[in-house]
Amino acid sequence: MSGVVFAITFAFSNLIKIVKLGHSGKKELNQNSGDKSPAEETERYKILFQKAPLVQLLVNPCNNTILDANRAAANLYGREDAALLIGQDLLGLHPAQAGLMKESLKEALRQGESHFSFTFQSTANGPVDLALFAGKIALGKNELLFVNIQDISETKKAERILTQKNNELQKTKAELDHFVYSTSHELRAPLVSVLGLINLLETETNENEHVTYVRLMKESISKLDLIIHDIIDYSRNARFEVNVSPIDFDFLLEKTINNLQYLPQIQKIDLRLKVSNTGIFCSDKRRVEVILSNLISNSLKFFNPEADQPYVEILVQVSPHQAIIRVADNGRGIPEAHLPRIFEMFFRGYEQSTGSGIGLYIVKEIVEKLNGHMQVESTEGQGSVFTVNIPNHPQSN
Amino acid sequence: MAVKNLLLIDDSDIDNMVNRKIVERCHFAENITVKKNARAGLEYLNDTLGSNPALLPELIFLDIRMPDMDGFGFLEIFQFLDPAIRQHCKIAMLSSSIDADDYRRAVENPFVISFVNKPLSVQALQEITR
Numbered sequence: 001m002s003g004v005v006f007a008i009t010f011a012f013s014n015l016i017k018i019v020k021l022g023h024s025g026k027k028e029l030n031q032n033s034g035d036k037s038p039a040e041e042t043e044r045y046k047i048l049f050q051k052a053p054l055v056q057l058l059v060n061p062c063n064n065t066i067l068d069a070n071r072a073a074a075n076l077y078g079r080e081d082a083a084l085l086i087g088q089d090l091l092g093l094h095p096a097q098a099g100l101m102k103e104s105l106k107e108a109l110r111q112g113e114s115h116f117s118f119t120f121q122s123t124a125n126g127p128v129d130l131a132l133f134a135g136k137i138a139l140g141k142n143e144l145l146f147v148n149i150q151d152i153s154e155t156k157k158a159e160r161i162l163t164q165k166n167n168e169l170q171k172t173k174a175e176l177d178h179f180v181y182s183t184s185h186e187l188r189a190p191l192v193s194v195l196g197l198i199n200l201l202e203t204e205t206n207e208n209e210h211v212t213y214v215r216l217m218k219e220s221i222s223k224l225d226l227i228i229h230d231i232i233d234y235s236r237n238a239r240f241e242v243n244v245s246p247i248d249f250d251f252l253l254e255k256t257i258n259n260l261q262y263l264p265q266i267q268k269i270d271l272r273l274k275v276s277n278t279g280i281f282c283s284d285k286r287r288v289e290v291i292l293s294n295l296i297s298n299s300l301k302f303f304n305p306e307a308d309q310p311y312v313e314i315l316v317q318v319s320p321h322q323a324i325i326r327v328a329d330n331g332r333g334i335p336e337a338h339l340p341r342i343f344e345m346f347f348r349g350y351e352q353s354t355g356s357g358i359g360l361y362i363v364k365e366i367v368e369k370l371n372g373h374m375q376v377e378s379t380e381g382q383g384s385v386f387t388v389n390i391p392n393h394p395q396s397n
Numbered sequence: 398m399a400v401k402n403l404l405l406i407d408d409s410d411i412d413n414m415v416n417r418k419i420v421e422r423c424h425f426a427e428n429i430t431v432k433k434n435a436r437a438g439l440e441y442l443n444d445t446l447g448s449n450p451a452l453l454p455e456l457i458f459l460d461i462r463m464p465d466m467d468g469f470g471f472l473e474i475f476q477f478l479d480p481a482i483r484q485h486c487k488i489a490m491l492s493s494s495i496d497a498d499d500y501r502r503a504v505e506n507p508f509v510i511s512f513v514n515k516p517l518s519v520q521a522l523q524e525i526t527r
Binding site: 184185188189192193196197200203216219338347348349357 | 414418465
């Protein structure tokens with residue numbers, strides 16, 4: 001116990017030596033619970049005033065001049081010594097907030113206290129957020145104001161980050177809610193079709209019908225599988241970092257078209273491919289493949305059987321800065337009323353459409369992830385043109 | 398027969414087939430008409446009123462999630478149809494949705510008499526007529 005007392009005593013005596021108060025310290029401090037000389041008490045408060053990290057000012061309310069200032073105030077206003085602030089007009093130190101500050105000081109005089117916060121251009125640290133507190137005190141016959149100014153830049157910064165994060169989270173939450181609502185619907189639809197077919201099958205006496213029911217069950221299950229694949233493409237894009245490698249468009253297009261051979265209409269459609277390379281193109285191969293696959297399969301699915309020569313034209317132009325992928329067709333086109341909605345999750349324009357409705361949504365998300373952009377032009381009955389620009393990514397190795 | 402004319406509005410061919418079979422097996426309706434989207438359903442009602450009002454359906458099975466105009470879009474326009482249609486045709490939602498909001502929105506609509514979850518069953522049909 002006595003050791004602790006000694007350590008505190010020692011610290012205090014050192015402190016007093018540092019601020020050159022000229023006291024030997026130990027003797028007086030040992031009596032700190034007893035009576036103190038007025039001089040010593042004054043000194044103590046002076047230390048408290050000077051050493052506080054908070055800006056402390058004593059202000060004359062008649063003309064708003066500074067009567068006393070501490071070291072933190074000197075730092076804030078870029079003065080060598082706090083004494084240099086004495087006699088200065090406080091409002092003059094805050095020209096941008098002079099009006100507000102004047103009001104605040106008046107209010108303190110009237111109500112006893114006041115506060116407000118503002119941004120201040122400090123000479124040392126640039127703009128800082130400050131909170132000012134003013135309070136009225138009576139000293140003898142005089143009324144004075146004491147003013148505390150605190151740097152709340154860090155708090156403000158944290159507040160801004162928090163607000164921003166909160167907004168982002170709310171957006172994510174809304175998206176997630178929408179996603180869960182939509183997917184549960186889309187996943188349930190083919191499942192209840194299968195359930196309905198099973199109900200029929202269980203009570204069907206005509207055996208010839210059994211084959212039909214089983215075929216339709218298979219169709220529903222394939223659709224469910226397609227939706228799940230699309231959802232995986234979507235979540236893959238959301239979760240995984242962009243993985244850059246050189247892309248051979250000729251190869252990628254061949255692969256994509258091979259995968260689309262299951263579409264029966266592909267036989268009737270003239271597929272025109274044109275790739276022009278002027279150098280190597282680097283981007284995320286898997287993501288580019290999903291873009292190609294979705295755009296081309298859309299053009300194939302929505303071909304116009306009444307067109308003279310149904311075609312799908314795929315043009316890829318690679319330059320040092322970007323790749324332009326253009327998929328054009330003379331298919332059924334998109335009604336003008338649907339155009340603003342085609343990139344919505346699970347939006348389907350036609351009841352005949354076999355897809356999940358998520359394809360163009362995924363394309364949009366991927367293009368955004370790759371920092372590209374896309375354009376659609378379409379006229380109902382005449383065809384559509386989808387153009388995607390993807391920046392050429394300098395390879396990261 | 399519970400009803401004379403029944404209208405099914407659903408974009409799914411499979412579900413339309415399943416629903417038709419169930420209705421036929423229960424001898425629930427004399428005539429069944431199928432429309433594959435909401436707009437076609439609305440057109441059918443208007444046309445039937447003009448040509449042969451006796452064929453107006455007493456009951457409509459209406460799907461919710463459909464391309465272009467969904468079931469709720471149908472209901473919004475339905476309220477402005479000819480009073481003869483609105484009084485004659487009752488609507489039962491027939492959907493795969495198990496969403497509480499969809500349910501609430503549907504049953505709050507004055508023209509909707511029932512909310513049935515797919516797949517349609519014999520039991521569900523009996524409950525509608527009760």
